[in-house]
Amino acid sequence: MAKTDNYIINKLVVSGNGLEDAVIKFSKGVNVIYGASNTGKSYIFSLINFMLGGNETPPSIDEAKGYEFIYMELKTANKYVTLERSLYDGKTACYYSEYSNLSKELKKSFSKNHTTKPNNISKMMLNNIGATYEKNLKSKDGKKQNFTFRSYTGLTLLSETAIVNRKSIIREAAGGYQKTASVSAFETIVTGSDYIHSAVDDSSKIDINSIEIELNLLEEELKTYRSDYEKIVSNSVFENEIDVSNEINILLEDIERDKEFLSELQQEKKEFSNKEEKHKEELNYYLKLEKKFKLLQSNYQSDYSRIDFIGETRYYFDQLDNVICPICGIQSKPKGQIESSDDFLKIISIEKKDIENKMSDLEVTINILQEKTALLLETQDKNQAQIFLLENTISELSSNEIEKKLERLQKRLIDRDKLNQGKYIDNKIADKTVRKEELLKKKENGSKVSTSKNNTRLTMAIRESICEIVSELLTKWKLFESAKVSFDIEDNYDLIINGKAKNSFGKGYAAIINSALSIAIMLYCRRNDLPYPKILVLDSPLLSFDGKRKNDIGEKVPDELKISFFKYLNEIIKEEQIIIIENLRTAQQELNTIKGLKLNFFTNGEEEGRVGFFPNRS
Template sequence: MKKKYYLEVKKLYNKGFYISALSLRGRNKENAEITLAEGLNVISGASDTGKTFIFECINYVFGGSTKPKNIIESNGYTEILIEITTYDERVFTLKRNLTDGKMFKYDCGLKEIYKQAPIEIGNQHNKDDENNYSSFLLSLSGATYKNVVKNKSGHTTSFSFRDFVHISMLHEKKIIESASPIYSEGSRFTKTRSESVFRTIMTGKDDSAFEENKKSDTEKLRAKAKIDVLEDMIVSTRLQIEELTSELKSVNFNIEDFEKSISDLKVQLSEKKQTINLLESKKQQYWDTLQILKSDKMLLNEIKSRFNLLKKNYESDLERLAFIEEAEYYLGQLIDVKCPICNSDFISEVPELNQAVAAEIDKIRFQLYDLNETIKETEQKIVVKENEIQQINNEIKKIDTILEEELKPILGKFNEKIDELILLRDKYKEREFHVEKLTQLQKERDYFKKIVENNNTTLTVNNDINENSIKLFCNIIKKLLEEWKIEEHITVEFDHDKKDIIVNGKAKGSFGKGYAAVLNSAFVIGILQYTIMLGLPHPKVIVLDSPLTTFKGKDKSTSSDEFVINDEVKQAFFKYLSTQKSGMQFIILDNAIPPKEVIPKIKYYYFTKNESLGRYGFIPLQK
């Protein structure tokens, strides 16, 4: 039973799809096309370049009743095609005519549709006939939901793919509304129905039991079948609780103790990191000093080399002068003779030369003595520098020893302990979640037992979601808003009456349209991440029109109510979504431009509205 349950959950992780291409076509018209990818896709640029038109095209193919606005550029185009790729690697193409609204399906990609005839499918949901766009897309999403309650009397209506669209695609008007994103437009989407859809998506359980509130033999059979399913789920849930209890049997903490222990360890970890940073800083200072000392030593060695070269020159000069003295001596031994020309005596002695040579020798010897002293002094300085270098190296080695043998291993142990506690805490939370889930399942089983036992049982509508699920959902949104840097400190609560989030103690309407756009974006993305985390059905496509264009943050330079555009939030928004690549797709249509470092990591289009610069817009400029 337990293995079967986990296999079913694993299957859901492979469910869902992403839009891989969008094409607008018409007879004798150049195709207007964009390709998209898993992860983040951003289409930005000037106004009136087709960004909102792209949203309307996707919405229309996904069953919207309103055609895309008839803009001048779209004249002559007659059909919209969307290629979708599933996460189990299948490719389909959906086509919808702009003329008559008919829909068609191809079991292939956009480039291969010419190879096969299209299959016409219904453009309205019909739970009794699966040959329609809604049943097809619900199947790809892993959703087997049939009915949701539409009024407080317990009457039901079909769950359709449009119910997913309303909480995953926000157009430029809806995204700034102060009401919860779960409340859809249109008269047929009542408050009770919208809340029932939200509960179904968040719990994975539809309202088939409320089928027209009839107590008949057929309903008894359905109730019995439902009891069988619930009994299986109860057994599976109990097994999970027992497994988690076994894993936690040596743990005597409650959730508050876990949080406190994790917080205390993080404080200690922070202190150790500060110590490491201080030592690293000190090591850097030593390193800088070491480079200066080495430079000084190199300079002294260069000076010493030049002094030794000068010393050799002095010694060479002394040898030359000694040779002159010796030559003068031998010259004095020669016999006096007469000059054969003028008959005068040769001068054999030059006293002035002897004196000059002697004086020069004394001078060079004095300079050589002074030079030798200077060389000795330089050598002593070199020894001093070498000792200082050795001392600095010893200090650096001491710091390295402390870092590598003491602090960093402790840091690793702290991280391991924190990870261990977080894992245990999450298991503790998971057990609490399953305990509450078990209680709900048992109540639901008992409820259906009453239906079987008593034909007059009155059904009541309750669209509340259990508190553990709400806490998980709020934590997901809190992390999103923290990643997007919308405020320095974030708290997120859930208003059960309005079915919306409360941020830092304030309702969404207190923040204005810009904040509403970001909070609504966080709400629908939070639903996606929540369903993925719990293995619940979801198409896994989010389309947002202008989530950032109207966003403004508080001007920190003033305490007034004036606001300025906060680029930090916009950059953080794009940076975070660019990291979410596996098993989900985001299509952002906005005037805001992603940071330069994000653009290479995502699928990005920039419409210029300038025929001579880049791409003009979604629809090619007709020539």
């Protein structure tokens, strides 16, 4: 059953240490990346292909030097998943969050192997679209291989080389040497039944021994699956997956809010600590100043005492008589050296007054300093108390609130994995049980297994339905006035348009016809509730003409076709996602008038728009 909440690509990011991220965003509907050549548009295709399990590393270009990881943010109606892949060794991981909220707690490493390892991109993407297919044919001799997500990408990711292929894109989907595997995968996709559940037997009689062997194997598999299921059920409480996902999203939001609040508290603590340092410096300054002023005050007091002593000495000196020394004969008060006592005392009084004024001013200054010091000490105590409170709050938030929520988040992520694992095993049990009943019925009735390929695989009804969608697309795009489309199942395994095989058209027509077939397969599967990705990427379906000259193969796409191509796709593609990469040089104004079309215009710097995929480092 096709799921309606399949992933779409929300964002593609290439990052490198010390470099600005190269980012492009997408949304549901039709996304168009267009503009000048050599601006990184086709590089985006190689990134998408690589992130969806491709083996080919994106090409080494000068603009990508120093970039190390690619991130693809996938989105459904109620959750985000971000894939990570190294550009150096191809190692892959998954984060159950948006790209902006990546953390180690949400990281899950994936294997690059799509077939033998249980944890890989293929398994995750297949589970997302609800595909439980197991096997498809590998070769004509009946050998089988695992059905993986890459079984889809040959039809959903058409490179600029694949899109102009005049051969069948179905047969060539897995490469020229894997035609049987490609056709087998396609028939599995459009019939909804793989080569385990679709019995194809060329014998004319039932091989009872083979049925017995397969029944025994099925029984063993069912026993293992039931045992695994019992272990999961006994060790966990089964809940609704949406409820668990919602709680995970709420926890992520709460943790993000707590981290923001923690950051605010740490910033507030830092501000208080800075204030504390400034207050300490200011306090030390005032204390030193007060010490100096008190020393000056002591000096003034000393000077005042000295002048006061001189005044008293003069008083006593004036009481002495002016006599002649009996020894040396000199007068004790020589003429000319005897000053007026009043003048002397007046000078003394002035000096004392001057010192008193200075001491008074100094006292006022010291009092002001002491008040400021007291105020700073009080502020310092308050700051220290606030810092202590913030430290306790930060410690409580870090060690209790956030840590507890992270523990809860980890538990819920494990619960979700168990839910998915339980659903997967439950589906396997149901599939194996159905197959077991089919074999038991065959064994009981001895009925012949049908050898008709058309009856068991690609029926006429399926072919006609797909061809009808292709016809509608080609007509609405105005490639043909009327397109009568049929499917050549015998020779080319490809489309016939108005009685003419596709391989007889030129590459320009082939590109548009291949695009129509790719889109038609997706629409057919989704309209018939068959598992299919919602993501489709087309590189240069219109061959990117500039409108002034013919291209190198002599074909020219008129602007009317270009506009019809995008306009009709925009009308019918709503829940799915189509990403179209083009070198369009004309019809730009008309594209801008198509409401809902998501446009990304790349330039080489000569026009207004985005200059390439990678940020300019100059």
